Every structure is written in structure tokens, then in C-alpha cells.
Amino acid sequence: MTPFKLFRYLKNIDLHALTAREVLYRYHDLPEIKSLKRYDFFEFNMTQTVDDDKLFFESFLADSYQFINPTKHAYYLSYMKKLRPHSNFFLLKVSSLDLSLSQKQINTNKHGSVYVTQHLLWEICIDKCYGSYIDIQNQLSQHIVESQSREKGLLVNPLFEKGNWCEIDEYYQ
């Protein structure tokens, strides 16, 4: 069964993303990054099938504040929207090297267990096209992904995390 996806983000300013973008602009000399957003990304796998998984998960999420606090969180289900339609989008999924630390089992009353895995998604938007998509992605990998020193990398600490680029079509609609 395909995991059900939840993308959670802050309604108000995300200071982590704001500061990360500032650092990349000031200290990594990357003015091309026009937007940097951060999402908490949850994948839900169920042990039993349900008739309408979207309806089930909407009800599942609404039943508690465990995943969504409506005061501060907004979210997308299944797919995200591109808010800057004319930009190039790059999506980096950051996961713990020990994935078991990010996994949880939740037992429901009627529909068996739901297994949840949590990741972090960084959405990087670049307006100017100064090379092919793969070229830009490779340059981003070299400069901002894995922290190797003070001058190189920011978003992933390779000693306890891993970063993987995502296929855009699988996450946006």
C-alpha cells in the first residue's frame, strides 16, 4: 500500500528556514535561492485497508493535536502546491540515519495500527536558470546540503542524518 503523506508547515514565519536562507545568502554566497521552506513530512502506513484513505486520515488527524496544532500548523495532504509556479523547485528529504528513531506505531480503535515515519523536507526555489536541473541540483548538493566544514553545507549533518533529493512530480500537484 502506498504510504499516505502529510506535509506540515508553520502558519507564521518559520524562523529556522528564514535563518537558513540568510546564512546561505550571507556566508555561502548563494543569492540565487529565492525561497527556502521547511516541512515536517509524515508517511503513514496502515496494517488494514480502508475504503477512503483520504477521508480516514483527515478524521485521524482531526481527532488529536498529535500531528496538527491548528493554532500554528497548516498542512497539505498527499501533495503540496507550488506557490511560485515559475520557479525551479528542489526538494531535499532529510532523514535520521537510524530510521527507527523517527518511527512510531499508533493503534486505532477500528482500523488496526498506523505506522508513522517522520522526515524533514527542505523546499528550495530558484528563479534564475543558470544550468540544467541536474546541474543546479549538483551544485546545491555541493554547497548547501551536507555539512563538511564551516564553508560547505548546512542542511544535513552527515554523521547522523542523510539527505536525498526527491522527484518533484511525486510530491507536487
Place this chain on the structure above:
Amino acid sequence: MNRLAIIQFPGTNCEYETEKACCFYGIPAYIHRWNDSINLDDISGFILPGGFSYQDRVRAGVIASKLPIMDSVVQAVKQGKPVLGICNGCQILAETGLLPNNNQSKLSMSLAKNVYQKKYIGFICDWIFLKPINPKVSLFTRFLSEDDVIPMPINHGEGNFIFDCEQVDFSLYSSFKYVDENGCIIEKPLNGSSFSIAGISNKSGNVFAMMPHPERSAFLHQIPRYFSKKWSALQQQQSVISAGTSEKIFIGLKEALK
């Protein structure tokens, strides 16, 4: 007169206690704001104190590690000047790549979230015991012996030392390990730290990064009486303002500055 600079980043909250501890042990020190200009000739060394620099945004210590002031810290390390990182300061030094190998092209050490029994356990605020290993390598631990068992408080959510073991040979460094009251190493400490490491030096011994707070055990009266019968008995014998359990760390630093 040269003084030790205690760097105050936005979100640092232990700088004043650190300055007070330095003053008590006769170490000339002052608090230096992160964005003030600095003349390295006037600085005898650095302390990066505890707190939550930049709110631990992205990762603890990573934002502060990129700042221009850290150029001065890197330069001071090369000059052999003492640099001490406490808690958040330890995280900043790890993200800077200065410890333990000073490999500026690949991180060899990092501080991850506290993990216990395969679960993230969140923030720990407690007293623990430390034991120095290879104390003679570092100027901060050289007056300690491997028989010493030192109580000290910890206060962190990301104190889980992770090492790139291909790069790190522990016999080359001084370190602190988490132990019980009898000095036996706790194989699986509460924060999940690899090899039970609580602090580690570089090869030259002039840099030391530790997660426990020596400024919070600089005075004898800071140790809670419930925690250790031995130290509680000592408290009752001595006056209120007496040297605490981190005395030899500060003395090591003071002697290095002479």
C-alpha cells in the same frame, strides 16, 4: 593586559556565570559580543559558553559556527591559545570542525539529539559524574587524574556525541566520560553518547569541548546536597564560597595563560 574572551552569541545564557567563575579562579576574562570587532593580539583565549545560540535553528550550534567571530576562534586555535566550549559552545566547536581532528574538510564529531533505549528522550537537566581519560593531553584536564570522579550538571537536548570513527583515535585526546559515583563508566548514558563521552579535546590539548557545565559547579555550594554524600560532607565543613568540583579545570586554564 590580555584577557579571555567569553563570546556572547544571540541566545547564549551562561556567559555571566562563566565570567564569574573565571573571576573567582583569578582568570582575567570579559564578555565579548559576537558582532563586535576583535583584536586577537589582546585575547589570551576563548570560552564559548552554554545557552541556545540562534535558538538552535536548523541544528544546535550550526548557525553560530558560520559567523565571522569564529574566524578569530579558528585562528586562536592555530596559535595554540586555549579554547573551551561548554554545552552549546561544544556544539558550535563540533559544527566548526575544530574537534577532535581539526579537519576543515570533513566533520569528525557531532552532537545529536539525546537518545535512550532507542527513543528520543528530549531535554535532560540533571547532575552526573565525570571521569577524566588521558587527562595529561589537554591543558584543561592536566591537573586531574584518572582516579578523579567529578560531579557536574548537564542541561541539554542534543548531547549525544557521534563520531566518524574512521577519523578518530581516542588514545590521542583527553576526554571526560560519564561514570557512576564509584567511577565505573556508564556504558549507555542517559543521552546515548557514543563511548560514554561527555567532553573531548583536540590533539594539541588547547581546545576542549564538553557538554556538562563547569561554571555551574565552580563553587562548592552549587552542588545539591542530595547528590553526593562525599561532597555534601565537604560542603558542611567549608565556608560557603569555596572552590567547587570544576576547580582543576579552571586552574589548568589559568596556568596555561601565564
